Amino acid sequence: MNDVAVRVDHVSKSFRMYHERNQTLKATIMRGRRSVHEDFWALDDVNFDVPTGSTFGLIGSNGSGKSTLLKCLANIYKPNKGSISHFGSIAAMLEVGSGFHSELSGRDNIYLNGSILGMSKKEVDRKYDEIVDFSGVEAFIDQPVKNYSSGMYVRLGFAVAINVDPDILVVDEVLAVGDAEFQAKCMQKFTDFRNAGKTVILVTHDMGTVSKMCDNVAWLSHGKLVEVGPAEPTIQAYLDTVNPGA
Amino acid sequence: MNYLKEVLSSRELLANLTLREIRGKYKRTIFGQLWSLANPLALMLIYTIVFAFILRVEPEPGDPSGLNVFAVWLLCGLLPWTFFANVITSGANSLIANAGLIQKVAFSRIVLPLSLVGSSIYNWLFEMGVLLVVLLIIGSFVLPWIPLLLVIMLLLAVFGAGIALMLAIANVYFRDTQWFLGIILQMWLYLTPIIYPASLVTDQSNRIGGLFGTDITVEFIYNLNPMTHFVEVFRQLLYDNRWPDLSEWATCSIWALVSLLIGIIVFRSNEKKLAEAL
Numbered sequence: 001m002n003d004v005a006v007r008v009d010h011v012s013k014s015f016r017m018y019h020e021r022n023q024t025l026k027a028t029i030m031r032g033r034r035s036v037h038e039d040f041w042a043l044d045d046v047n048f049d050v051p052t053g054s055t056f057g058l059i060g061s062n063g064s065g066k067s068t069l070l071k072c073l074a075n076i077y078k079p080n081k082g083s084i085s086h087f088g089s090i091a092a093m094l095e096v097g098s099g100f101h102s103e104l105s106g107r108d109n110i111y112l113n114g115s116i117l118g119m120s121k122k123e124v125d126r127k128y129d130e131i132v133d134f135s136g137v138e139a140f141i142d143q144p145v146k147n148y149s150s151g152m153y154v155r156l157g158f159a160v161a162i163n164v165d166p167d168i169l170v171v172d173e174v175l176a177v178g179d180a181e182f183q184a185k186c187m188q189k190f191t192d193f194r195n196a197g198k199t200v201i202l203v204t205h206d207m208g209t210v211s212k213m214c215d216n217v218a219w220l221s222h223g224k225l226v227e228v229g230p231a232e233p234t235i236q237a238y239l240d241t242v243n244p245g246a
Numbered sequence: 247m248n249y250l251k252e253v254l255s256s257r258e259l260l261a262n263l264t265l266r267e268i269r270g271k272y273k274r275t276i277f278g279q280l281w282s283l284a285n286p287l288a289l290m291l292i293y294t295i296v297f298a299f300i301l302r303v304e305p306e307p308g309d310p311s312g313l314n315v316f317a318v319w320l321l322c323g324l325l326p327w328t329f330f331a332n333v334i335t336s337g338a339n340s341l342i343a344n345a346g347l348i349q350k351v352a353f354s355r356i357v358l359p360l361s362l363v364g365s366s367i368y369n370w371l372f373e374m375g376v377l378l379v380v381l382l383i384i385g386s387f388v389l390p391w392i393p394l395l396l397v398i399m400l401l402l403a404v405f406g407a408g409i410a411l412m413l414a415i416a417n418v419y420f421r422d423t424q425w426f427l428g429i430i431l432q433m434w435l436y437l438t439p440i441i442y443p444a445s446l447v448t449d450q451s452n453r454i455g456g457l458f459g460t461d462i463t464v465e466f467i468y469n470l471n472p473m474t475h476f477v478e479v480f481r482q483l484l485y486d487n488r489w490p491d492l493s494e495w496a497t498c499s500i501w502a503l504v505s506l507l508i509g510i511i512v513f514r515s516n517e518k519k520l521a522e523a524l
Contacts, residue, residue, distance in 0.1 A: 026422075076350070077521055078349075094350045095350040099266075099344075101269075105265065108266075112262050112263070112265075115259040115262040116259060116351055120258060120447055220412075239373075
């Protein structure tokens with residue numbers, strides 16, 4: 001077993017900020033192929049390791065690059081420089097209910113969503129009862145999801161995603177959904193996850209959640225890594241910059 | 247090769263997305279799958295009235311089948327055309343329509359346009375099934391030709407899939423593509439011998455002779471259109487009950503493979519940038 005689950009190796013990611021973007025053919029033809037842009041570095045030389053079996057938090061203010069990093073981890077964006085290597089299967093939960101079709105039943109959507117998240121039909125078959133049970137929508141499973149309340153919709157999506165069962169789970173702030181009871185269930189699931197020796201990478205603004213759940217924390221500011229280390233001191237350092245007076 | 251493996255490993259996802267399209271498409275309609283026939287039937291009615299009744303286009307009777315029904319002759323070319331048009335229009339929009347999914351989940355993007363090809367094939371099979379029944383009723387000896395029909399259907403699907411992959415990418419960068427496509431498809435329909443027989447073009451071409459003092463004839467240019475060859479093969483199998491020339495098969499196969507190859511290359515080299523570009 002490797003003691004590093006994810007290695008973020010000098011990752012930089014830039015976006016082009018277009019002043020005049022050629023999004024129509026006319027613009028391209030009139031101006032030739034050149035469009036005027038400036039590079040904006042959303043991530044600048046970010047470098048850290050996530051230890052296996054730990055819960056790792058990403059914190060920082062809005063626009064600090066947390067979500068960009070998350071998308072790089074999820075293999076949705078490709079870093080311009082550096083690389084991200086992971087040891088073990090990785091799954092990302094950036095949204096719940098991805099690809100749900102509102103006219104299809106909850107049952108059909110479990111299979112659809114499951115396969116979008118990379119599960120085979122056999123795996124979904126095996127975990128089907130657990131998914132339905134966890135979501136708590138048994139009674140409505142054959143109804144089209146457009147008739148679901150927003151809470152039920154999210155719970156079903158979360159139940160599928162959490163059952164993908166990867167070695168490394170990357171989670172955006174989707175925790176803040178559902179009622180208190182469901183949130184407690186989610187927290188329990190994450191605890192189980194960690195007890196099973198798996199790694200969780202978490203992005204949230206809720207410092208309560210971070211200090212309760214995370215072992216280690218990386219603090220990002222304006223695309224740069226400010227500090228990485230054990231949760232409590234790093235969170236404290238971050239909070240001190242946010243409220244300097246306190 | 248690695249790419250092929252990646253696509254193969256997402257075949258279950260492809261099947262699920264195709265099912266999503268098929269099941270979602272005619273949900274909550276009274277006529278359901280019958281709607282798939284509505285568009286070609288309406289076109290058939292219009293073209294038959296305008297071209298057979300008013301303008302008096304008279305295609306040769308089927309040789310050797312002896313069939314002489316304009317509406318059926320028309321459908322043998324029109325159904326493949328509407329399929330093709332559906333594949334490339336829906337394929338061109340497939341990435342934009344699923345922008346949310348692309349930005350939130352990592353998966354093999356190629357399944358998005360391909361799932362629309364799949365659901366169009368499903369509708370097309372249904373339409374062709376109905377056409378076969380009609381052909382049998384009016385006395386076309388079509389049953390022995392069904393295996394070959396499936397081959398040409400596959401080739402047309404491959405050809406359409408390749409173009410859909412290219413257009414899907416083009417549409418991400420230039421949203422003009424989808425509007426252009428509507429116009430192009432209209433012109434393309436009339437540049438293909440669907441509503442009129444190709445022999446009329448040959449006649450004109452012989453009358454005019456070489457263009458601008460060269461050997462290039464109108465017919466030569468006309469035949470550069472791949473759909474001309476596809477439609478001819480469909481008609482010869484279904485309407486004439488005749489073995490199409492080997493050269494026609496070769497032309498269709500080459501167009502299909504070239505289109506798919508370019509489509510995959512274009513798609514693959516842009517796939518990783520989609521989440522940002524959308």
